Amino acid sequence: MPVAQHHPPHPHYQQQPQQSIQYPTYNSRTPVSNSRPPPQSQPPPTTQPPEPEPQAPRITRADSKVDNNPRELKTVNLPRECLPRFLSIAAGNTARNRETCGLLLGKDKGHKFVVTTLLIPKQHSTSDTCTMDEEELVMQFTEERNLITLGWIHTHPTQSCFMSSVDLHTHVAFQRMLPESFAVVCAPTSTPNFGIFRLTDPPGLQTILSCNAKEAFHxxxxxxxxxxxxxxxxxxxxxxxEIVDLR
Structure with a gap:
């Protein structure tokens, strides 16, 4: 499905020949294990001057082959009303067992990102797919308003709340452009009914970037x-x- 520019640029989805994203049904959560060896200790980071607001927890890259230095992710502020408002917008499709997708756009405030706009692009969908149409309209909208794509959101009308293999390959295009990018999955018939996710870095980002599987589910x-x-x-x-519906 739908992402950021030099602002970062709106990414073109990997694994898709068209300018669209498919979300096939996936019935089980991607297995997660804690089998990685414990990370080697890292030297303490250089003391930074205090920020005007509390920052997100430090994300330390434990794999020395990837990055020897710890880095921080900027905080991203997401309006609390975004999830219920999106579920309300998607209710018609959900009742017909069809997916709905949207983009979470916003601004870089220097020490943090702020989501300001929920954009619903033109799209068509089935019970397990959601295809964004006329991507050039999204590009025009974000450029005219000087917005960047901070994340994306979609529904699982009858499935649970998780990231399928297709979702992971969709999201990697976002996160490789902007490390703070995140994915929201809404599952109105499940408990919990939403989740906010990102690829681990490492090993998730590197794993998906290097995956060359052709099948949708793998x-x-x-x-x-x-x-x-x-x-x-x-x-x-x-x-x-702000909610903008291009449909």
């Missing part, structure tokens, strides 16, 4: 490929949200 190595972002750098806030 296994990945038994590694912690994705994790909850709402327990990390994504923070729900009581801030305003």
């Amino acid at each position: 296994p990945h190595p038994d590694l912690p490929i994705y994790t909850d972002a709402d327990k990390g750098h994504v923070q729900m806030k009581d801030t305003s949200l």
Whole structure:
């Protein structure tokens, strides 16, 4: 499905010859294991001057082959009303067992990102697919308003809340452009009914980038490929949200 520019640029989806994203049904959660060896200790980071707001927890790259230095993700503020508003917009499709997708756009405030806009692109869908149409309209919208794509959101009308192999390959295009990018999955018939996710880095980002499987559904190595972002750098806030429906 749907992403960011030099602002970062809106990514073109990998694994898709067209400018669209498919979300086939997937009946089981991607297995996650804790079998990785414990990370080697890292030297303490250089003390940074205090930020005006609390920052997200430090994300340390434990694999020395990837990066010897720890890095921080900027906090991303997500309006609390975004999820119920999106579920309300998607209710008609959900009742007909059809998926709905959207983009989470916003601004770089320097020390944090702020989601300001929920954009519903033109799309067509089935019970297990959602295809975004006329992507050039999305590009025009984001460029005219100087917005960047911070994340994306879609429904699983009858499935549980998880990232399928197709979702993982969709999201890698977002996160390789902007490390703070996140994916929201809404599962209105399941408990919990939503999740906010990102690829681990490492090993998830590198694993998906190097995956060359052709099938829509395929296994990945038994590694912690994705994790909850709402327990990390994504923070729900009581801030305003603009909703634009291009359909």
